[in-house]
Amino acid sequence: MSEPAEIGEHYDKRSPIGDELRDGQLHMWYWYDRDDDASLTEAVHRMTRKVTDTLGLRAGEHVLDAGCGPGETAIHLANRFGVRVTGITVSRFEIDRARKRARAAGVGDVVSYEYGDFMGLSYPDGTFDAVLALESLQNAPDIDQVFAELYRVLRPGGRITFSDFSLAGQGDPKRVATFMDTLKLPRLPTLPQWLDLARAAGFEVEEHTECGPRVFGRKAKYLEAAMRVQNDVTAKFGTEAVAEFARLHHGFFVPRKDQIGYVIVAARKPGR
Numbered sequence: 001m002s003e004p005a006e007i008g009e010h011y012d013k014r015s016p017i018g019d020e021l022r023d024g025q026l027h028m029w030y031w032y033d034r035d036d037d038a039s040l041t042e043a044v045h046r047m048t049r050k051v052t053d054t055l056g057l058r059a060g061e062h063v064l065d066a067g068c069g070p071g072e073t074a075i076h077l078a079n080r081f082g083v084r085v086t087g088i089t090v091s092r093f094e095i096d097r098a099r100k101r102a103r104a105a106g107v108g109d110v111v112s113y114e115y116g117d118f119m120g121l122s123y124p125d126g127t128f129d130a131v132l133a134l135e136s137l138q139n140a141p142d143i144d145q146v147f148a149e150l151y152r153v154l155r156p157g158g159r160i161t162f163s164d165f166s167l168a169g170q171g172d173p174k175r176v177a178t179f180m181d182t183l184k185l186p187r188l189p190t191l192p193q194w195l196d197l198a199r200a201a202g203f204e205v206e207e208h209t210e211c212g213p214r215v216f217g218r219k220a221k222y223l224e225a226a227m228r229v230q231n232d233v234t235a236k237f238g239t240e241a242v243a244e245f246a247r248l249h250h251g252f253f254v255p256r257k258d259q260i261g262y263v264i265v266a267a268r269k270p271g272r
């Protein structure tokens, strides 16, 4: 099986329940502390806002959502900033779900979703004003190549924001290896390595944040939140599907909470 097809299948299996739990955003949460009583949905929306606010979008701009998941993030961009969004993913489930979601949200005319592999994009040079890669570069078989492609399709002066896991604390490397295997991560850069990768592609880094303690560090809050909705999710998807979902994610929880970081990086293609 080709790499994009394998990654697509990986998400096809996980996205239906993930979509239900996280309101169409297949990414991490952001909780300030253990006593933060934000719901899972709000904690995930917080991350959407936190990451996308760094793009500095203006009405009418065209954004590539590279690795768009089940679609809610692109809808947020269109509604909050008045931009046009093209979302790409290698998951057929996600495209279908995202299209339905955009139609229901009334933004089907400005948001579109396509099957596309960010390792080799079909768009001409300089097509987009901005690129978002919200937790999607993690699956790239070659991060240099994907950055080169994203750089190519951005116009001079265009912005990119990516957010992703990073290798943070030291500790039992076997725990990190289990995490990487579960999430299909070919590599797990540290924050300085992520910055080097972006700069090597030609981007000028303008802002970076490492907020792992409020993200992976709050994995216990995610488990609590998921347990609270377990009965509703089971009623919708069935006991077997929920058990399989839990089995597929077991390795995610294995690292110590300080071993996995989370980076948000905003950068620009030089020019104009």
Ligand SMILES: C[S@@+](CC[C@H](N)C(=O)[O-])C[C@H]1O[C@@H](n2cnc3c(N)ncnc32)[C@H](O)[C@@H]1O
Pocket (backbone or CB within 6 Å): 004, 007, 008, 011, 024, 025, 026, 027, 066, 067, 068, 069, 070, 071, 073, 088, 089, 090, 091, 094, 116, 117, 118, 119, 133, 134, 135, 136, 137, 139, 140
């Ligand atoms: C963890 S999910 C994040 C989804 C979305 N950004 C969000 O925040 O809801 C990773 C996404 O990256 C996409 N992806 C992974 N490899 C890809 C590739 N080679 N080309 C395009 N999308 C890819 C997956 O299909 C999935 O939609």
